[in-house]
Amino acid sequence: MTAVACGRLELILGPMFSGKTTEIIRRAHAHQSEGRNVTAIRYTGDTRYSRNSIVSHNNISFPAISVEKDGLFKLAQESKFIADTDVILIDECHFFEELETTIDHLVDVMGKHVVVAGLNGSYLQQNFGEQHKLVCKTDDILHLLAKCKKCDGPANFTKRTVQDSNIVLIGGSDKYEPRCRICLNI
Numbered sequence: 240m241t242a243v244a245c246g247r248l249e250l251i252l253g254p255m256f257s258g259k260t261t262e263i264i265r266r267a268h269a270h271q272s273e274g275r276n277v278t279a280i281r282y283t284g285d286t287r288y289s290r291n292s293i294v295s296h297n298n299i300s301f302p303a304i305s306v307e308k309d310g311l312f313k314l315a316q317e318s319k320f321i322a323d324t325d326v327i328l329i330d331e332c333h334f335f336e337e338l339e340t341t342i343d344h345l346v347d348v349m350g351k352h353v354v355v356a357g358l359n360g361s362y363l364q365q366n367f368g369e370q371h372k373l374v375c376k377t378d379d380i381l382h383l384l385a386k387c388k389k390c391d392g393p394a395n396f397t398k399r400t401v402q403d404s405n406i407v408l409i410g411g412s413d414k415y416e417p418r419c420r421i422c423l424n425i
């Protein structure tokens with residue numbers, strides 16, 4: 240039996256508009272240019288951009304497969320192309336159920352190199368998704384900051400600017416702004 244390669248997990252966290260998707264796309268292109276098989280995964284429910292690619296706010300993109308919120312673990316377990324992939328990148332990871340279980344499987348069972356990007360918290364500064372559980376398991380973590388919409392200072396929070404109390408509310412600059420702590424509640 241062939242030994243499984245040692246996996247690797249990299250985590251990219253930050254508020255909206257902090258460049259998480261730009262960074263995950265940069266890493267995808269870098270791995271691809273070094274000859275590795277790369278698979279990028281996006282959440283199918285985010286219909287702001289293309290269904291067939293990850294697209295950043297500044298309009299750079301990388302081909303991606305769209306996955307339902309409950310489809311991530313099944314994909315990791317059953318897909319032939321996942322088995323054949325060297326590097327797996329998951330954007331907007333907060334939308335996926337069974338994220339921790341999936342990452343455990345990909346990294347520790349299958350020996351994959353996995354890059355995960357997601358929000359550092361909800362618009363209420365609470366855990367949103369399972370990515371906080373990955374902090375103690377990751378090989379590397381990059382915490383990005385945005386620019387505060389009010390004062391142009393470093394911003395670590397996502398402010399919802401419309402009245403809606405659902406935790407999941409897909410939107411862009413029409414519904415959210417990056418804010419620093421001082422400007423968060425003004």
Ligand SMILES: [Zn+2]
Nearest residue numbers: 387390419422
């Ligand atoms: Zn501010």
